[in-house]
Amino acid sequence: MGPNPKMRKEFFDSTRSSPFPDEVLERVLSLLKSHKDRSAVSLVCKDWYNAESWSRAHVFIGNCYSVSPEIVARRFPRVKSVTLKGKPRFSDFNLVPENWGADVHPWLVVFAAKYPFLEELRLKRMAVSDESLEFLAINFPNFKVLSLLSCDGFSTDGLAAIATHCKNLTQLDIHENGIDDKSGSWLSCFPENFTSLEVLNFANLNTDVNFDALERLVSRCKSLKVLKASKSISLEHLQRLLVCAPQLIELGTGSLMPELTACQYAQLENAFNQLKNLSTLSGLWEASAPYLPVLYPACTNLTFLNLSYAFLQSHELESLLCQCPHLRRLWVLDTVGDKGLEAVGSNCPLLEELRVFPADPFDEEVIHGVTEAGFLAVSYGCRRLHYVLYFCRQMTNAAVATIVQNCPDFTHFRLCIMNPGQPDYVTNEPMDEAFGAVVRTCTKLQRLSVSGLLTDLTFEYIGQYAKNLETLSVAFAGSSDRGMQCMLEGCPKLRKLEIRDCPFGNAALLSGLEKYESMRSLWMSACNVTMNGCRLLAREMPRLNVEVMKDDGSDDSQADKVYVYRSVVGPRRDAPPCVLTLSGL
């Protein structure tokens, strides 16, 4: 189909507007969901920029300080759904002080004025107070979806406000937050005529909820598809809930501690039998062997099994996996051992994602967990594996090379050898060749976390081969500035670089001047960067925010923690005293 010459002429005629009426263009563009696509579309021409802006219903802000809520509201007038991320990822590991910032409240104030019909808010690593939650509940009458992941600063009082006021709520997803869990009474705040809930995840919480209120809630919310309960929900409670909600697609159980009589056990088994549509199973706190079989009838259609809070042994895992022929995602604790992972390899041919967490990561004397053997076993059996997060205590270059031979499609390769700077335990060499193999073989790699003893060679490999890499995490690695330089000079798609405890100094930091504007952020802590280096960076690159946090008792000239990010709004004004904002001006 050749281009219509007449249209082409009109199209290139800059005095005419687009051949399509704006409404049509908007309509077409509204079908675009990916924000990357939308960004690309908005750069075509002014008309398209406008049409895209008017048709954007969901906005994703990866760094809350890169832009202001006013600018967002000005550009996108009709947003119904916002995703907002705040603190640097290393705040999850206590490397960022609590009062660092990322307060959601200023955003809510602007949204209340500009997006009164806001329906969805998803926050990650933001500071959220009870006042903010109440403000949200009261000011947005259409509010439907609230998701809080890794946030902190609020308590169950805030949840009570949400439950009380959000008449149209469909999703309440409270996940891995630093929440002040005062009481379970928030759950009783849902009005008796409230029936719209589809997703309820309160696995984060510990205090007992009023079970009767929960049971009534679950009974009357006929559209409930996702229910993830907290530990306080016993097996007996679970059975009653399941009876009310056989339509569940995702279930997070409460505690699986044995407390049932034989009769209750049978009832529970029956309840699980009714769950024909279950695709995700999680929770399983304190799962103990006797009760696992009760889950079996519900496992037939499972695609995601999260056992990362269940201390299972290899044979228990194997028995469970035999019931799940369609498993695509599996999270486990390393208590299952290499044997358990062999069972994974044997029983899960469709597996795409595996996460193995350490049960006792801080105890040095733990002898086993998982090793390279387990990972190898999985790679032989699960050729579709593309996402792995693996905590182990020993690894070899040869094993990793074989693993990526078996599974060349990795997009996310996160390997954590828990002892910092540990070499290949067989050859005693650095783990350079392992990660070299990863980046060479896995051309689709988007995310990489490295560990073990690594020289600059690893980073040469990464810079040279990791053409699609977007997120890179480095710890206790590298030999000199050259390592970081390689990363910054290579890796054309790099967006997030986080580095800790590496011998990279000012020369390394300053080698990426232009690069940082194409990245979301850079984090460097416990490296060799000085205040002068940071000041130089700030001076050379005025559109970057360069923030430094100092550790207690450190040398004046050392820049202990450095956070660099691009921003269109300049240095932030809400930085606490511990954060030094270096301005280039």
Add this chain to the structure above:
Amino acid sequence: MSSIPKEHDYIGLSEAPSMEKISDKLSSSSSTLSTEENINSKSSSTSLNLKETELRLGLPGSQSPERKLILPAAGVSLFGKDIDTNSTNGYPLGPLKNLVSGVKRGFSDAIVGSSGKWVFSGSNGSEVDLGKGAILFSPRGDNGNSQKSCVAGPAKKDDVAQSPKPVLEKNSQVAAANENSSAPAAKAQVVGWPPIRSFRKNTMASSLVKNNEDVEGKSGYGCLYVKVSMDGAPYLRKVDLKTYNNYLDLSSALEKMFSCFTIGQCGSHGLRGQDGLTESRLKDILHGSEYVLTYEDKDGDWMLVGDVPWDMFTDSCRRLRIMKGSEAIGLAPRAMEKCKNRN
């Protein structure tokens, strides 16, 4: 090379027929199968006053009235016909078929009668005869390897090769396998490493502690938590020694905690029951599977549990370790050497 056919229990009461120490049961090479008379004899009261110092870890005995053992439905067991789920040898099956407890090749466990003695079930101690339900700990006839073992039990009449030196030399015990964990000083934890989110960290920590609170605590002089590790187990447990009154209680608690590991290992050998089980296969399995309960005392020495009166033990015990008999220093220097070589 074993030169002493006669067994001595390690507090020198070689003649007491009912005295069987844990080391007997657990050593890989000394096959301390209790003889018929031992098993069948209900305790002699002579052993009672030494009960405190006895730590018997043995296989569940069929004459044990106190223990309710739940067998796995699928054969993860050496126990001949005991694998049969309808076995009535004092092994009632609960509804919880998959719970495996008490049926391990490890250091557990049956306490027979009032003697506090743990014996092998099945009556035939002298033969590796699974058909009769004998439960073995040690391969018999393993004559050449006795130096790895720990203490001998009462004098046995049969072919069992005994460890040459009794436990008296406990001070020479330095678990060879212990070297990699030799008293690590508490290493300063690196902040934020390994990278695990707080929520997960806190949940794990509280679950680990909670698991260890299964045993009823007693009020008293506070807690005395010691770590318990087991060779081959993927993680440690902690126990509060104050919650136990005697070695018996401790052992049953440990057995409960670690049963899953030994069973796991059982399973890994593909053991499926008495059919097809040959003696040599059994030996293979058992070689790696006997366990000895040891502890590190205040001086940093590794001792066999059970040597000293209970109170003395709780005062001096810093750490517990369930190690493979084959790696246990035994008390013989050669054993230690041999273990070192293996590592």
